[in-house]
Amino acid sequence: MTSKAPESLRTSLTREVRRTRTWALSLLAVDVVLLLLIVLHRAQQTYLFEGP
Amino acid sequence: MSMGRHRLRVFEGERRAYDAAYAELEALLLSHGPLLPDDRTILESILGSSLSVDWERTVSRELSAGRLRRVFIGAEAHLTRIARDARAGSPPLDPDRQIPNGTATDVAFGERVEVDVLRERLVLYRSLLVGGFLGAALLLREALLLFL
Numbered sequence: 782m783t784s785k786a787p788e789s790l791r792t793s794l795t796r797e798v799r800r801t802r803t804w805a806l807s808l809l810a811v812d813v814v815l816l817l818l819i820v821l822h823r824a825q826q827t828y829l830f831e832g833p
Numbered sequence: 834m835s836m837g838r839h840r841l842r843v844f845e846g847e848r849r850a851y852d853a854a855y856a857e858l859e860a861l862l863l864s865h866g867p868l869l870p871d872d873r874t875i876l877e878s879i880l881g882s883s884l885s886v887d888w889e890r891t892v893s894r895e896l897s898a899g900r901l902r903r904v905f906i907g908a909e910a911h912l913t914r915i916a917r918d919a920r921a922g923s924p925p926l927d928p929d930r931q932i933p934n935g936t937a938t939d940v941a942f943g944e945r946v947e948v949d950v951l952r953e954r955l956v957l958y959r960s961l962l963v964g965g966f967l968g969a970a971l972l973l974r975e976a977l978l979l980f981l
Binding site: 790791794795797798801802804805806807808809811812815816818819822823 | 947948951952954955958959961962965966968969972973975976979980
């Protein structure tokens with residue numbers, strides 16, 4: 782049975798930082814998309830009700 | 834006082850601290866005399882940037898004064914070792930190795946600084962993650978109310 786070498790703190794932190802950054806940026810992208818959808822929907826409603 | 838002005842004052846404080854630390858390192862380098870190319874490489878790796886780099890650029894790389902202070906202490910320790918080796922008459926560098934003798938602590942120090950930086954980044958990204966999650970929850974609720 783092969784034993785794995787212990788991972789250094791720096792390596793594990795680097796991986797953790799990368800994973801957290803990916804999640805954070807994905808969530809921010811979702812935020813932007815949702816915000817755009819809401820704004821566009823509101824603009825469309827205003828256009829429909831008030832006319833050009 | 835506006836938040837912007839407060840932040841500017843903090844930034845100016847950092848600049849002064851950086852300036853003082855940089856002048857100190859320059860004086861140390863001058864007192865030591867010419868550096869060997871390998872010494873220069875090691876010092877640059879400790880500093881995380883080129884020795885000739887202008888400090889404006891380094892400040893913009895978000896090196897805080899506190900962290901910089903610790904980096905300079907590491908550089909100072911390395912220079913002291915070089916000077917001690919030179920006084921003892923022994924060559925400061927082991928020609929068979931890239932890393933000179935007695936600099937294991939410098940390498941460890943550099944690693945500690947790097948770990949500090951990684952921890953700070955982790956805190957930042959975690960904050961972003963929480964903010965993004967809360968924002969997504971609020972916007973999702975808003976979107977559901979609009980569309981359903």
